[in-house]
Amino acid sequence: MVGAGVLGLPYAMSQLGWGPGVVIMVLSWIITLYTLWQMVEMHEMVPGKRFDRYHELGQHAFGEKLGLWIVVPQQLMVEVGVNIVYMITGGKSLKKFHDTVCPSCKQIKLTYFIMIFGSIHFVLSHLPSFNSITGIxxxxxxxxxxYSTIAWVASAHKGVKPDVDYSPRASTTTGNVFNFLSALGDVAFAFAGHNVVLEIQATIPSTPEKPSKKPMWKGVIVAYAVVALCYFPVSMIGYRVFGNSVEDNVLLSLEKPRWLVATANLFVVIHVIGSYQVFAMPVFDMVEAWAVMKMNMKPSSFLRFIIRISYVALTMFIGVTFPFFGGFLSFFGGFAFAPTTYYLPCIIWLAIYKPRRFSLSWFTNWICIILGFILMVLAPIGALRNIILQAKDFKFYS
Structure with a gap:
């Protein structure tokens, strides 16, 4: 659950401000915990059948063809989007580690660090399944x-800067409005577990006496307790210490102690190596199934090799070409994560269980749907503006 999106939360807070920032963080935590509970419950709602993929759940709710078209494009956008962001994160953290450990060394382009990070996945992407990446x-x-703990403890130890400024980042009202919208996407990106939750639950043994939802829900509770322990201190302490001068990755704002900053960035690299594979596995599964079933290709090691190498190369190329961590974080958070995380589980729940109109369940689901839809529409607008502004002065492959 705890992804690299946590490092962008202080930056999001600096765009939202104290009041709205705290409210949106708490609301997101509650809503996504609720929608995750729904997905865990729906995994085995039909006796003797398990919905091991998000799109299988969508097909059960909306029909064979419509369910695929509603769920698969959104799920693919999330998983590909996360992998692109993690390529950029891995490269930037490797560069920060190098620059911190050896400040007098010759500067190396960010492009090369992203390529070094990507080369690791040319090897790891050939692991066969979720179970094989348990250790990673x-x-x-x-x-x-x-690294979440280091981020907020090091920030707290540094203390509030003497000239800290909590005023809006932009100098114009228009800029502040777009920044606010962009920050909504940053927060949405941080809550990313829903897209692989059914695949993870599918690996848990299940019997009528001991359904998988019981241990899975215990796991979710532990995960969300850890999320709260990581997200809230990082976002609030990071913002309190650096104010509106905080970087879009809070670890880049920290300079001392050097050994601790270097260690935290190395931890980020190790983390995104594992997380990249968790989000890439369902994509491999989907593309390989499509190639065999729809394109009538023969299942083979060679086919698998080509598909996986091509996917890693694609995400690496996009990451190298557009290394805008903050902009992509916000864009994918709003455009892709909001549907699959904030409101699609609610729509499926309403379609299948049909709770009584104006009941508590009906009201709760509709509130989540409306808030999630607003988030999906508004956040990418702010993010695209930020990406365009960053790209204006950016030298490609620099």
Whole structure:
């Protein structure tokens, strides 16, 4: 659950301000916990059948063809979007690690660091399944908890800057409005577990006496407790210390102690190595199934090799060409994560369970749908403006 999106939360707070920032963070935590509970419950709602993929759940709710068209494009956007952002994050963190450990060394282009990070996945992408990346995933989870803790503890230790400024980042009202919208996407990106939750639950054994939803829900509760322990201190302490001068990755704002900053960035690299694979696995599964079933290709090691190498190369190329961590974080957070995380589970719940009109369940789901839809429409607008502004002065492959 705890992804690299946590590092962008202080920046989001600087665009939202104290009051709206705290409200939106708490609301997001509550809404996404509720929608995650719905997905865990719906995994085995039909006796003797398990919905092991998000699109299978969509097909059950909306029909064979419509369900695919509603869910698959959104899920692919999320997973590809996360992998692009993680390519950029891995490269930037490797560069920060290098520059911190050896400040007098010759400067190396960010492009090369992203390519170094991508080369790791040319190897790891050939692991066969979720179970085979258990060790990597466990290391990634430990790292995310570690670098989140380092981010807020180091910020707190640094203390509030003497000239800290909590006023809006932009000098114009228009700029502040667009920044506010963009920040909504940053927050949405941080809550990203829904897109692979059914695939993860599918790996848990299940019997009528001991359905998988019980251990899965316990796991979700632990995950969300960890999310709260990471997200709220990082976002609020990071913003309190740096104010509106905080970077879109809070670790880039920290300079001392050097050894701790270097360690935190190395932890980020290890974490996004594991997280990249968690989000890439469902894409490999989907593309390989499509190639065999729709394109009538013969299932083989060669086909698998070509598909996986091509996918890693594509995400690396986009990351190298447009290394805008903050802009992509916000764009994908609003455009792709809001539907699959904030309101699609609610629409599926209403379609399947049909709660009584004006009941508590009906009201709760409609509130989540409306808020999620507003988020999906508004956040990408602010993000696209920020990407365009960054691209104006940017030298490609620099």
């Amino acid at each position: 995933s466990l290391a990634a989870a430990a790292m995310s908890l570690s």
